[in-house]
Amino acid sequence: MSISASTLVVALLGAAGALALGLVFRHRPRVGVAVWLLVVALIPVWTGVTLKFYFMPATVVAMVLLVFVKHRLGELRLGLPDYLMAAFMLSCLAPIVTGGATLSTAFVVITSWLFPYLIGRLVAGLVGVRWLYGAVAVVFTVVAVGLIMEMVTGWNPFLAFPDRNPDLFSVWGDLQTRGAVTRSEGAFGHSIAAGSATAMAIPMALGSRFRPWLRCAMAVVMGIGVVLTVSRVSIAGAVIGVVLVLFLLRELAPRIRAGLILMFGVLAAAALPFVLRTLRSAGDEATASAGYRGSLLDLVPGISVLGMSPLARKSPDGKFFFGTFRSIDSQLILTGLQYGWFALILGLLGLLAAVLIVISRRGTAATIAVVAQIPALATVALITQYADFFWFVVGLAVCGQVSETLARRGLEDTAGDLANASAKLSERASPDPRSGSLTAIVSRSGDSSGRGLLGEQ
DSSP states (O other): OOOOHHHHHHHHHHHHHHHHHHHHHHHOHHHHHHHHHHHHHHSOGGGOEEESEEEOHHHHHHHHHHHHSOOOGGGOOOOHHHHHHHHHHHHHHTHHHHSSOOHHHHHHIIIIIIHHHHIIIIIHHHHOHHHHHHHHHHHHHHHHHHHHHHHHHOOOGGGGSOOSSHHHHHHHSSOOEETTEEOOOTTSSSHHHHHHHHHHHHHHHHTSSSOHHHHHHHHHHHHHHHHHTTOHHHHHHHHHHHHHHHHHOTTOOHHHHHHHHHHHHHHHHHHHHHHHHHHHHTTTHHHHHHHHHHHGGGGGGGOOSSSSOTTEEEOTTSOEEETTBSOOOOHHHHHHHHHOHHHHHHHHHHHHHHHHHHHTTOOOHHHHHHHTTHHHHHHSOOOHHHHHHHHHHHHHHHHHHHHHHHHHHHHHHHHHHHHHHHHHHHHHHSOOTTTOSHHHHHHHTSOTTSEETTEEO
């Protein structure tokens, strides 16, 4: 196969740019993560490159970051969440060997799930979990401001980005409406993806190290952005996240709780009429959408033990179906249909473990963000950059929980050592039952002439 001169030049320039970027990331990992977050949040999926497979912009930057950054793998301490996530990823990739999988499903797991997860799990150890919370807060405050401006002006600037993949642009390049309202979606190509990703950022903004008033302000701006996507499941995810932070995040100061209750109470009072009015004007659209998602449960019996469901088929025009369904608006069901019961059960176990950790008030802000997305996982597929950001937050949650567990064990070990040392000192200083007094013990430790440490007896 011959390669044109223009393609070769573009490839060489791209390789040189990736190398230069990689060298910066190697010495400045925080810059690398910040660039990746900005690409996820502000670069649409249809602006990527095709090299047999289609690589989204976020995937390209993730590959450069993971190849060049110093991971310190030798210092990595693993915990039970690490093993659970490894088993989940392997169960998704195993069907490519055993049969019952396609190259495209394996490619999605590697590029949109595993790569972002590794950024959250590995790079967080280099730059700091709290620093990452702050970076996420800043980036998604910018996203939220963009969502607000989009609603005010009625203009989405990201649709002007070059559609290097016309098929993807035809799917994600149209603005959605609900009733008479054009829904904000930013660079995410879908209002639900924009709303759910922004909702995930709210708990992390509240768990960052910014001043309390700034954390609250960022969270409220993000909340407004979520409301303007007019996505019910995104709004629900934001509400659940804020409630869980208010009542179950131990590190949150009382004054921040009070400020959040006040500010989000005002936001809810202002947003509720807008949301209800929009849903009423949409007529039966919301009811039909909920009914469609409910009918997806009919596909559950068709899930295989491992790999692709036998319900999968490709139409003569190349479109993929499961039974009669073209689109599967439930990531939980879609995971089972594409990767089998093993993957689905492991994923559900991971979510259950996260819920139990949060309920026990041991959850980090990232873990709360993941738990708050469970309604979205049940009713929405991981689409566009929402998939990358979700798995990044999962990796960040695993990193934070494992670090906290190890720190807690370290404190317990230290406390145990101190207790043992104290007990030994107490034993040495306790009265000898044969002498009946502490003075006798001390006097016997003197010299042979009978002159003890307390002087002559």
